Amino acid sequence: MLELSRRNNKKHLVTSALPYVNNEPHLGNLLQVLSADVFARFSRLKGYETLYICGTDEYGTASEMKALEAGDSEYRLCSEYHALHSRIYEWFNISFDIFSRTSEAVHTSFTQEIFKRAYRNGYIVKVTEKQFYCKKCKKYISDRFVKGECPSCGSRTNSDQCDICGSLIENDKLIDPRCTICGSSLELRETDNLALDMPKLKDRLESFVLLAEKEGRWPANAIGIAKSWLKEGLRERTITRDLRWGIKVPLRGFNDKVFYVWFDACIGYISLTALCTERWREWWMKPDATDLYQFIGKDNIPFHALIFPATEFATGFPFVMLHRLNSSEYLTFEGGKFSKSSNIGVFGSDCIDFGYSCDIWRFYLYYNRPEKSDSDFSFEDFQEKVNGQLVGNFSNLVNRAFVFLRKQYDSVVPRFGIDEDFYDSVRKQIVKIDGLYEDVQIKDAFHEIFALSDMLNKYFQDNEPWKLLKSDPIKCGRVVRTIILGVKDLCILMYPYLPDASDRIAKAMSIQQSWDKLGEDISFDEAFLPLEHLFENFSDEAVKSAKIRFNSTDVSETAKAQGEKDAQEAAEKLAARKKAEREAAQRAAKAAAEREAREAAEKAACEAEAAARLKAIEERKAAEMAARKAEEEARRKAAEEQAAAERAADEAAKRAAFLEKIRRGEEAVKDIRLEGESYAEAFRRRVCLKVSKIIEVKKHPEGDRLYILTLDAGEEESRTIISSIVPFYKEEELLNRNVLLVANLKPAKFRGIKSCGMLLAASDKDDKNHSTCEVLFADEAKVGENVYPEGTVSESDYGTYIKPDQFFSIPFSSHNGIVEVDGAKLISEKTGITIKCYKYGEGSIG
Structure with a gap:
């Protein structure tokens, strides 16, 4: 099996420079999206998890001014051009995972957040x-x-x-x-x-660039420009502008400004990824799991090689940084510049209208890609390359192979084995092409694919299978099968560049496009389907027609014969006519857009009115239902409260009767005192009373009088207790207050929730129904310190729980506002705070 495994298991995040939205893209503008498309298609085909992100760059002066000239809003103007770009890229078969806009709200949020991070970090x-x-x-x-x-x-x-x-x-x-x-x-x-503040980031940026140079991940022009900037000394790069159309700066004193378009445009790669997938952090926040591949023109090198990485560094976030930068030089048209206003050059919509498939334009732009120096587009060169390579080499090979197979083998691939020696040379060429793909050598890989096609053509010609049919039919079968396998490999290798043509071949061969089938002697179980010529020659007449149509600076021979003056007049008339046609089309498109907008607005208004009526009906029904439920809930709650009050009163009466029997000696309770020990000393020995802070208060779901209190008692874990003080205290009156916790009281469940302790509270001494309550607060004491009767020295014995009836047998009271146990006042162990009762100076404690 051919060794074409992935170099690693990282994701491939692919971007092309966001096209500015104020004009129609010409062939030179299309280079970046096309180049990125090749690599994205290759990455998916080879099994890399891949995202291809792009969108229109919509903010800035250009859009603002163009909208002003057109008498339209910036957003509507950008919407028109976004639709135009989308149509062109769709026709060119660009395999974006998302093609969105920087005017999206999520992009504004990302840009402002990244700015805030960089600002807070001092950059x-x-x-x-x-x-x-x-x-x-x-x-x-x-x-x-x-x-x-x-x-x-x-x-x-x-x-x-x-x-x-x-x-x-x-x-x-x-x-x-x-x-x-x-x-x-x-x-x-x-x-x-x-x-x-670029100078502040100089060392990190320099290391970043030098590492890219050492590992050979960027082209020479990118390394050269980046090192030149570093050598000259980085300067602070302004990121705000005095404009109206743009993302507002979220900083006091600068709210009337917007971000410079170069600052927010690169952030668009991140925000548009977030629009594409909720998993955007896996693509941008895990550098060890993702490689970022960016495709740009040379004029964008400083922004992608230095300024965008500087922005990422400034945030402090672990952003994925640029891995491979692929930059192209300029494409000129017939020795000059593309000009939409002068109708000079080929623009996206021209390609659509010209009558040739997108693969022909894709072919020439890849084959003539300006990688190390500027390239010039001329229709003579276009004709030469299309006729010589696309038609004469590749298309001719595929056609010859299919025709021969149909005529001699009824379109069924023969099974006489293959020419192993020759196919090994095909495999070596495949390995070479695979390496160029991995290294993002777009032009070189494409040329090597045509070199493989040339090899197969030569093999076809040298072996003359039409003669072998009679002289050596077995060898003929091997030669034909070998050629067919080569066509299969070409089909797969060519797919990222010419997807339409490649899909047509794959469909006729009944094969699936898969990188792991390269170099393999696969089985062909079905007869091949008929396949028409993939491409036709670009004729001399087509060249002449194109040169006139696209206002080539090298005017047609007919125009030359009429003399320079006539030629100039003819060119001017043609340019004027074309301009008038375009303006008429734009006006018609604008009128159609306005009509659609009006219709959409009317429809939206009708829908909104219907929705409002429906909403009002639903709200009225919901309100009636809510009122009924509230009434039922109020009745239920009142019944529960009455039942709880009755139970509480019953429990209080029983407890009071129990304590009264103890006082009269009618009820026997195990005395907690040792021989000769006072109640105060027994308290010190048996009761663990701790200062604790209430850190959470919430109502018990099954008891209207009960609070669930979470306490910090200075222990490793917090405690939960249940307390029936809802009628006496609001939640906010308890939260963050220090109270006294009986920490070793035996735990018990209250309405299904375990209570690990009890807080102390006072009540009026004459209150027989327990309708009064004052929680004993100790805010001046420290959390976790013990509280005990003053003057006691007994050793503590907190290892066992104290039962409620044992605890309540201790004579607690308050006299003159001082809380006492058997006449000894309670004090805190470390701070010496006396525990006081402010509301009930003479009362009982429990």
Whole structure:
């Protein structure tokens, strides 16, 4: 069996840079989502637990300004573009586990919480800086809407980073800054903002980058940019802006600001994961169990290699950190930039409308992927690569194999064994491709798959099975079976790149796509189904049509023949027509969206009204039911209280009669005193009376007069006692008060709950019905200290329980507010506090 086991058992968390939502994605923008899609599909196919997370990045100046220009709200504008992006990615067969939005409420919560953590940990600082302000627009202007001259290379560029030389530009260094919204000159004004204290995290970030370089997990351009930033010295990075559309800063003094979009966008990877699965912590909070793979363009390298990791470090949370970074260079169009406004270049919806399958576009973007340097898209090169590799190599091999099998073997794979020597070379190539997949070498792996296809084509041609049919039919069967196995392997290897074509092959072969079938001589139990040509050549006419349609800078031969002026006029007319068509389509889409919104609002209003009526009926019924239940409960409770009162009175009367008989000598109770011992001395020896704090009070479920009290008696575990003092004290009057606990009273159950002790209370001496009660509090004494009669020195004997009748045989009383035992006042052992009775100066104790 071929050894293609997983390198580890970690989860694969895959992200692609969140596309900004203010425009339609062109082919260059699609590179990241497509690259991440290949790796996510491979990871699932090989058995890794995988999540592919993405969504639209919706906050910031661009959305705010575009909404202003369109006369629409930011959210509705973003909703339109989110739907457009979703449609394009769905057509391109991107296998997201979730494609959501940073305008979701959960994203706001995550961003604000991460900010608070970083702030509490001391990694957020206040900075006063100069920002561009436009007097005409009457607002601070974001970098995105500032153009000026680069101080390093002199080119016209954005204010934050030069598009040509890549230099980072300080605001006060930009030459002739102008507002791209209105064209006015800009001035710098001071404003207070919050910043991420990057210098404070320099050592951790440097170690993080150097380890990635040592282990070869990041591409050279990412390592180069990250080390350059570190070498130049990290600076505080502002994370707030004076805008309206964004996530509000949850800090006093900065509530009128929002977070800079680069700060919240990367947090979106976490928040969108939480939207995708309740198990998000298993993906983001267990670094030993998850590897994070991020796919971005080179302009996003600093944010993913340094700033987002710095944000994670600042929180103190054990976040999963970036494992592999896969960054691409720029894709240009016919030597220039893509431009939606000028109708130059191929955009997502153009691909949908052009009439070719998504796999053709996927093929070219992978095959021509700008990994180590910029790549240029031209329709001539597109034609050459599609016709030469996709059609002439791969599609041709599959077609030849299926046609030969159908004509010579009735589509049934022969069973004459295989050419082991050649198939071993196929297996070696599979191992190589598998390694490139694991190392996230997207372009190299794709090229090696086509190299395998080329090997199989050559094998087909060299062995000439059409001749072997007569001369050596057994060898012919082995050759054909070997080719079919190779096509099976190509089908599986190609799946992450060209899922539609691969699925068509698998369906025709009646096989399941599975990584463990690679390099295996599997059985083919059914005849193959017919399979049409996977792809057709991209013709010269198609090239000419595309160049005119997409306004290629290299105009068509017909346009050239008409002269430059005619060509320019034709191009301008075409651009104007296309622009008008697009604007008309956008207006129609907007009108449709408004109509749908109105209809949805009317429907929602009707549903809300119906729901309100239903709710009112249900609430009225519920109120009537509740009233009946309350009345029944009140009757039941009154009956129980009356019964409990009668039982309590009966018990009190019996106890009083019992004590009276003892006093008169009519009832014999075992005397707890030893010979010659006073009651006070016997108390000291036999009764464990401890100062205890009431730490919980709750009603007994089976007794309206009973409290369940939880006490801290200074012991290893708390105690529970039952006390019938509900009529005399509210719960809050008892909670956290120190009381006297008879700690060695024999435990007993009261209405099913075990009581381990009894608290002391006083009552009026003339109260025969026990309708008065004063709990003896000892708040000045320490929890856990013993209480005993003053002047007694007897050794304690707390090892045995004292029975209730023995305890009540002790003469307790209060005189002038002082609690006494047989004339000796009770005092606390350590603090010397005298136990007093304030309410009943002359009373009985029990």
